[in-house]
Every structure is written in C-alpha cells, then in structure tokens.
Amino acid sequence: MPHIKTGLIACILLGITAGTSVAASNMVLSGEYTFYTDEMSLEMIGQNICMFPDTQSGKxxxxxxxxxxxxxxxxSDFQQARKVLDIPATPPKQGCGYSGKLTVEVADYRINEQQNDDFDVARLVxxxxxxxxxxxxxxx
Known part of the structure; x- marks a missing residue:
C-alpha cells in the first residue's frame, strides 16, 4: 500500500508543477502595464494588472x-500592484481600463508552458x- 500512496503523491505533485518553470533571480523590467475593466476583458483575463516588457528588458x-x-x-498580487501603481479602485467613467509606462523589479517569475488560457505571472518586488x-x- 505505501507504494500506491507514494505514487499518488508524486502524480499530484507532478500535476501541480508540470508546465511551470521559475526564474532563478530578480529582474528589473521596463515597459507598459495594462489593467482592463471592461466586461469581456475581465472575463478573459480576470482582475489582473499585466506588463508588456520592452524588447531590451524582455530578453x-x-x-x-x-x-x-x-x-x-x-x-501575482493584484491589490498590491494596483496600490503602488496608483491605479484607481474604480473603473474609468469613459474608457475600458488603465495603462502606463513603468520600470519594476519582479521575482518568482512563473512561466505557463501549458497550452491553455493561463498566463505567466511574477511577484512585484x-x-x-x-x-x-x-x-x-x-x-x-
């Protein structure tokens, strides 16, 4: 019986970590962020603030x-990112979200290597x- 338990635990752990890799160190990235508040974007991406690094830092x-x-x-932490980027807590009256340029330090960059709707995430340091x-x- 112990072999079955060990095998089951290994399968669960493999399932949790499969398709994900993590950057080993912190990175300083420059680029643009977006936070969409329209219904379709919230349905597709959820309540997330996303960054698009420029070509140089994206390397x-x-x-x-x-x-x-x-x-x-x-x-990875929406509330913290919204607060430190000074993004209003309410959607704009006329518009579908907020964007701006930024330079940030991030850590714990996780790559989604699965063929699904998930996306890469990083912790804003x-x-x-x-x-x-x-x-x-x-x-x-």
Whole structure:
C-alpha cells in the first residue's frame, strides 16, 4: 500500500508543477502595464494588472528559443500592484481600463508552458518608476 500512496503523491505533485518553470533571480523590467475593466476583458483575463516588457528588458524573461508567444505576464498580487501603481479602485467613467509606462523589479517569475488560457505571472518586488495611469479607450 505505501507504494500506491507514494505514487499518488508524486502524480499530484507532478500535476501541480508540470508546465511551470521559475526564474532563478530578480529582474528589473521596463515597459507598459495594462489593467482592463471592461466586461469581456475581465472575463478573459480576470482582475489582473499585466506588463508588456520592452524588447531590451524582455530578453531577461526565461523563455525557450522555441517559445514564440508575445512577452507579457501579470502581477501575482493584484491589490498590491494596483496600490503602488496608483491605479484607481474604480473603473474609468469613459474608457475600458488603465495603462502606463513603468520600470519594476519582479521575482518568482512563473512561466505557463501549458497550452491553455493561463498566463505567466511574477511577484512585484518594487516599483522603480511609473507614469500616472492613463485611461484606455474602448474598442468598438
């Protein structure tokens, strides 16, 4: 019986960690962030603030050469990211969210290597600089 338990635990742990890899060190990244508040975006991405690193700093992201996906990830702690980026707690009256430029330090970068709707995530360690949030115009 112990072999069955050990095998079951190993399968569960493998299932939890499969398709995920983690960056070994902290990274300083520059780029743009977005937080969409429209119904369709919230349904697809959820309540997440996501970052799109610029080409130069994006080279730090731990991706395989065969991974051709766009470089982007979401911060793992929405409330903390919203607060330190000064993103209003309420959606804009006219618009579908907020965006701005930023430079941040992130850690615990987790790559989603599965073919599913999940996305990469990273823990926001520190905001080095950021623009005041601008309202994102809604697309027709």
């Amino acid at each position: 730090q992201l731990p991706r395989s050469k065969s991974d051709e996906r766009d470089l982007w990830f979401c911060f 520190k905001v080095i600089s950021h623009d005041k949030p601008e309202v994102i115009e809604c697309q027709p």
